[in-house]
Amino acid sequence: MLGFLARRLALAVLVAFTVSAVSFVLLRASGDIALAIAGESATEADIAAIRVQYGLDRPLVVQYFEWLTNALQGDLGRSIFFNTPVMELIAERLPVTVGVGALALLFAIALSVPLGVAAAMRPNSIVDHLAMWLAVIGQAMPSFWFALLLVLTLGVWWRLLPISGTGTFQHYIMPAIALGYYATPAIMRLTRAGMIEVLQSDYIRTARAKGLRSGRILFKHALRNAVIPVVALAAVQFGFMLSGSIVIESIFALPGVGHLAWISLQRSDFTVVQGIVLMLALIYICLAVLADLFNAWLDPRIRVA
């Protein structure tokens, strides 16, 4: 088990390095960064001054190693546009993104697990088809369209929820629904498939034969077994939600990491983009490692991989 863990961690570190190096190079290939920093109305002199100021005239490898050395000490550099350390910027905005992501995941699970169970109990019935239909709409509908629909109905027509910004718990409800709905079909189908398989197994038949109530069978015995792969999927979906929250954060004016990444990318605020890419990669890698570990703990066959 330890050997497995060590191998996974080594791989994770390698992936992190590669991601940072590749993004570093790609960012600089996307156009003259000095020009992007100086702004649209800059003169040639402005741009030349900035090139020297930010060390953009040095070789790429030198720039990368300087960044790497600092990053390993926790210093991700300074944002060009915000005039604040990148670490601080990310620390300020991460709670919003994680909050919306967590709430979205909770919503997705709260919606899809019951749907999956209901569908599994009566396979190929109307309930099953309805549940599937509801879930698939979530994946088919563009998230921004759904978000606008929510804004229109819950915000403008019925004035039930605040439309944008943060501040109260209510501000997070619409974003969570819009973001979470997208993950619903995957979780629902996995739950449904798992439940169907488990419900046909011998130990469930035994439980029924023993005379246990069907509710107890469902939750204590069947669901607990069926939901194992769902947990692994949820971990990865959470990573997806963190990185995919750009659109939702823009629409609901949530100052999170997603929106920060978007505007920084547009303006070639390369220190911020670099920092966010690294951070998101690390989070994703952690979640994947955790999911791997969880599965390996359950199924020893995976440990030799």
Add this chain to the structure above:
Amino acid sequence: MTHLRTKLLASATLVAAGLAAAGPALADKANDTLTVALDLEIETMNPYQNTSRMGLIAAKLMFDTLVWRNPETGEFEPMLATDWEWTDDTTLDMTIREGVTFQNGEVFDAEDAAFTLNFFGSPEANTKGMSNFEWIESAEALSPTELRINLDEPFPAALEFLAGPLAILPKDYFEEVGFDGFEEEPYGTGPYQATDIVKGETVTFVANPDYFAEGGRGAPKIGTIITRTIPDMNTQLAELMTGGVEWAWRIGKDEAEGLRGMPGLTVTDAETMRIGYLTMNAIDEDSPLSNKLVRQAISHAIDRQAIVDNLVPPGARLIPSACFPDQFGCEQDVTTYEHDPEKAKELLAEAGYPDGFEFTLDAYRDRPYAEAIIGDLAEVGITANMNYGKYAAVRDALRSGDSDMAFLTWGSNSIGDVSASTSNFFKGTADDTFNDEEVQAWLEEGDTSVDPAVREEAYSKALKKIAEEAYWVPLWTYPYTYAYSEELDFTPTSDELPHFALTGWK
């Protein structure tokens, strides 16, 4: 701002549906609070670390400049300086207003002005817009009420810069707290003080009760102004409709149609100083565009009026010259090219391209306009392939000579002088893709003479030649559409800056 077709459809539907059900926007006149929607956040409180318009808006609220350019008359009026005089061509002596204090109580005098101009113009301050300071050699406080600015060489647009980006910061306070401290707690002499800064979301500006009422803008009329960062246009509209905000700008054409006629809201279109233009690479001799007849043909081929009528928001006007029409020196009596596809084909044949030719058009914004232009060129046999990318990439390509033609815009930093527009592109710098020495010489003369008549004459000659050679295809001015509460007395100005300090309730 680019929108997918589906997004356009979505927003149109949203607005239409919203109209059906929503009531009038509520004004916060009762709380004397104006909430304003901005699509980008105010990144920094320090005007010299800022490159965006949002930061400029905040700076205008928090700080004052030495001189005030009246947006209605265009005249320079006293602000932090009550009087000024050119002692000689390269020395500007200014009398500093007495009795002004910064919002933290520190007394304002010439020392603060000298400090601001010297320190932020020096390399150690890492100022983003260094070119704003280039014309200043040094600034001295001869006494608490006398400021002397020394120039390297004559610079007629000096007052423009003193009225525009050069906001005055407090010397003692800044030296005490430094950049980071100032970022968290900024103080200026301006009509509003930033009291509550929630990064990325809102900034609250409270009216400065001790603001000097004489000169410049007068006392602030609204008690509190809150800026809210709302990146998505549809969300801004939703907030406008439900009273979450009372003011928004840069509203797209389709969304604006839905808002007009909605009760409780005023929708206005106003021009800005931003101009759109096509610039061509005339140096590369292998390119057809180095031939004047070809450039003239292109000028005749494009139906600018049709684009303005159908695509550009209302309020835009066609421009004949390579500058914004109201800028000082912007000669309007130049060669113009009527939309005439037949004439264009004739000129192309004369130039040796009877069957047209192929090239690449680089653009970074307003894709529909670029596509319309490409369509017009196709009608005369010219195939233009669109290369749509980021601003930095397009400007790069132009400078390195890789671009044939680019569709760009220029805001002149809201400076009303041809030296801030034409001179930027035709004076032999990296942005000059024409290498016309005559034009360069005339522009140099205009930029460095102090006599307005001499300047006008020089600029006129330069602009006439530019139009005659068809180096640019000057297109149109960019208007903005504003939507705000009916109870707000707001006047849009062409400097692309909403003057909230001048705004009041009706």
